[in-house]
Amino acid sequence: xxxxxxxxxxxxxxxxxxxxxxxxxxxxxxxxxxxxxxxxxxxxxxxxxxxxxxxxxxxxxxxxxxxxxxxxxx
Numbered sequence: 001x002x003x004x005x006x007x008x009x010x011x012x013x014x015x016x017x018x019x020x021x022x023x024x025x026x027x028x029x030x031x032x033x034x035x036x037x038x039x040x041x042x043x044x045x046x047x048x049x050x051x052x053x054x055x056x057x058x059x060x061x062x063x064x065x066x067x068x069x070x071x072x073x074x
């Protein structure tokens with residue numbers, strides 16, 4: 001069932017009762033995996049993330065669901 005829900009829906013569902021409360025913690029770690037996301041664009045996502053950290057770049061959501069890499073302001 002969780003495969004059909006987005007992050008916000010999972011959090012809302014987990015708030016509906018105590019039994020489901022820990023649901024978001026366990027499902028978010030698999031649902032929101034940056035290496036899985038970056039793996040669609042980079043052969044070695046860990047290497048990209050290392051360079052990203054070195055230059056201070058952030059991945060941000062753009063318009064229409066597109067993502068981009070921008071250098072963060074210091």
